[in-house]
Amino acid sequence: MKFKTMLASMAAVCMLTACEDLFEDGSLQPDGSVPSLKVNSPTKNPTVTAAQGLQVYVTVVDKDKVNNIDFAVLGAGGEKPLIDFSKKPNKSVVEFDTLVSLKGIVPGDYTLKISAKDMRTNLTEQEVKFTVE
Numbered sequence: 746m747k748f749k750t751m752l753a754s755m756a757a758v759c760m761l762t763a764c765e766d767l768f769e770d771g772s773l774q775p776d777g778s779v780p781s782l783k784v785n786s787p788t789k790n791p792t793v794t795a796a797q798g799l800q801v802y803v804t805v806v807d808k809d810k811v812n813n814i815d816f817a818v819l820g821a822g823g824e825k826p827l828i829d830f831s832k833k834p835n836k837s838v839v840e841f842d843t844l845v846s847l848k849g850i851v852p853g854d855y856t857l858k859i860s861a862k863d864m865r866t867n868l869t870e871q872e873v874k875f876t877v878e
Contacts, residue, residue, distance in 0.1 A: 779869040780807035780861040786842075787857065792876045795847040799857065799875065802842040807863040811839050818845070819856045827855070852877050 786802040793799055799818075805811045813833045817826035827850060832841055855877060860870040 774865065775867045776809070776865050777867070778808060778863075778865075779867045780805050780811055780863050782859065782861045782869045782871055784859060784871050784873055787873050787875055790874050790876065792878055793847065794878050795850050795852075798847050799845040800842075801845055801857065801859075803840075803859060803861075805834075805839045805841075805861045807837060807861070807867075809863040809865045809867070810835055810837050812862050812864050812866075814839065814841060815858075815860045815862075816845070817858045818847075818850075819858055821854050821856075826858075847877055850877050 781804075783804045784802075785804060786800045787793075801816065803814065805814055811834050813831050815831045816829065818828040819826055828845060828847075832839075834841075853876070855875055857873045857875060858870065859872075860868060862868045
């Protein structure tokens, strides 16, 4: 009976030590390797109408898997986001394409802020300015 207990204990230790994230220094802490975020659309300073909306297409790549991608449409006045939403893909390579409705948004200048965070909490952000007619 002692042999089975010892064997089970050794198996448990082997399984746990195989998990690097539990036993390396600073487990799941930022490692300096931020996700690669490419904003394919919109490009620099596009002009759109509220009726047509804003086409958003991004590609995010990270070796530690992409935990979440946050999107926010900010006004020129620095107020809270007029539109915000998130995606939690949990994949190493993410392509996300959507049409953001701008109904109710008054004509003016705006900023689309996109941030991507990986499983180790490394963060990268990009902003694209656009105009609503």
